[in-house]
Amino acid sequence: MAFELPPLPYPDTSLNDKGMSKETLDLHHGKHHRGYVNTLNGLVEKDPALQGKSLEELITLSTGKPDMAPVFNNAGQHYNHSMFWKSLSPNGGKIPPKLEKKIIEDFGSVEAFKDAFRKAATSQFGSGWAWLVLTPEGKLAITKTPNAASPLSEKQGKPLLTSDVWEHAYYLDFHNRRPDFITNFLDNLANYEFAEAEMLAG
Structure with missing residues (x-):
């Protein structure tokens, strides 16, 4: 099953007043992150040994292996960016x-x-x-x-x-x-x- 770009958990204009513009989100989420997901899917599709593995499994499998650097880089960036979008909020800055x-x-x-x-x-x-x-x-x-x-x-x-x-x-x-x-x-x-x-x- 192919990996997918997760939707932003808030409208792309909702961080404007917080210092992150819609233009930044469009570029960062819609272009950069999407590019990592698409490249990762292409790598997995070409290698049966990678198919059926979770994102975390791909990262663990490819860590420290130069011959698997493309898998590590794209899986890692998909993982990191998915975490980053959850780390932002229109109501951010308030520590519970x-x-x-x-x-x-x-x-x-x-x-x-x-x-x-x-x-x-x-x-x-x-x-x-x-x-x-x-x-x-x-x-x-x-x-x-x-x-x-x-x-x-x-x-x-x-x-x-x-x-x-x-x-x-x-x-x-x-x-x-x-x-x-x-x-x-x-x-x-x-x-x-x-x-x-x-x-x-x-």
């Missing part, structure tokens, strides 16, 4: 009580959490991702991954929230100001309710 309590417990304060996330996102050289994860030990942690890598491929824990720091994620709205994009993500776009639900699901 249970997640806030856990953030304060594990980072010391909400500001310390935001500072750690901002540092990870801005220090990721080139293209990549910043993540809030729940570690196997049950602690919240911040991590970053390059290109198509993720906490799944790097075995860093369960992803709860992510921000894309590839330039196409922010260049139309913030030009080269990645730090401003990340601050806006944390304060206005981040879907902390989704992160809390993922955390509570274990």
Whole structure:
């Protein structure tokens, strides 16, 4: 069964006032993400050994294997982008009580959490991702991954929230100001309710 581009979980104009334009979403979701899905489907179609496997299975299978780099890159980008759309919300920026309590417990304060996330996102050289994860030990942690890598491929824990720091994620709205994009993500776009639900699901 072919992989499909997931629909955005909100209207493509609903983040305009939050700092992410319809033009960015049209390009990022409708072109970039769709391209990864289409390429992945083409790769799977040509290789019977890949057919019938889940997205997570394809990522695990191809991690660290240079001969499977195209599969890893496109499966990883499909996985990461699918997570990114869920990490955004027209009502973003509001941290619900249970997640806030856990953030304060594990980072010391909400500001310390935001500072750690901002540092990870801005220090990721080139293209990549910043993540809030729940570690196997049950602690919240911040991590970053390059290109198509993720906490799944790097075995860093369960992803709860992510921000894309590839330039196409922010260049139309913030030009080269990645730090401003990340601050806006944390304060206005981040879907902390989704992160809390993922955390509570274990």
